[in-house]
Amino acid sequence: DSGVTQTPKHLITATGQRVTLRCSPRSGDLSVYWYQQSLDQGLQFLIQYYNGEERAKGNILERFSAQQFPDLHSELNLSSLELGDSALYFCASSLRGHEQYFGPGTRLTVT
């Protein structure tokens, strides 16, 4: 158990819908990262937050947004979902300069 929690574990939704994925980092970790793992794109970095502020953006679509709250939990919002958004979405957390610990992931299926 990495100490990072993600909910829900599985999510099935239809095209055009909007979903929210939630992540709670390990106790004491200020950085939260979101990654997407799909068969065709592999593991890709989406976005990083540090102590509530956005720090880095990767290959994140405009339809996707995220935020980190004062209690350091983070949410990833995916809207206008397409079939190609089906993937495993990971949240990871770390102390600055240390290894990232990953949550169990949320498997999103868009039908």
Place this chain on the structure above:
Amino acid sequence: AQKITQTQPGMFVQEKEAVTLDCTYDTSDQSYGLFWYKQPSSGEMIFLIYQGSYDEQNATEGRYSLNFQKARKSANLVISASQLGDSAMYFCAMRDDLNFGNEKLTFGTGTRLTIIP
């Protein structure tokens, strides 16, 4: 831009043998970190080992060691005395250690390791 290459899509290894998973990287950064993660069939990503670019000694964590050859830009993972539970996908990843605030990991495509009893 950073790039990680894992050239072995799949490997089959006899139980109790040692196995080396290859990883080469490309970066113009002077300070960087290299990581290995394990992803079992259940899907979670498990951190295994870390090597900093300025570390003089190869990193070791139990049965895992990282064979770091900076001049060759390689960071191979060595698993000694393999066990059935080692069957999983293994990912090599890199982080730019100088760019505070942008500590994203860049991943390779992974190697699927299967341990044969």
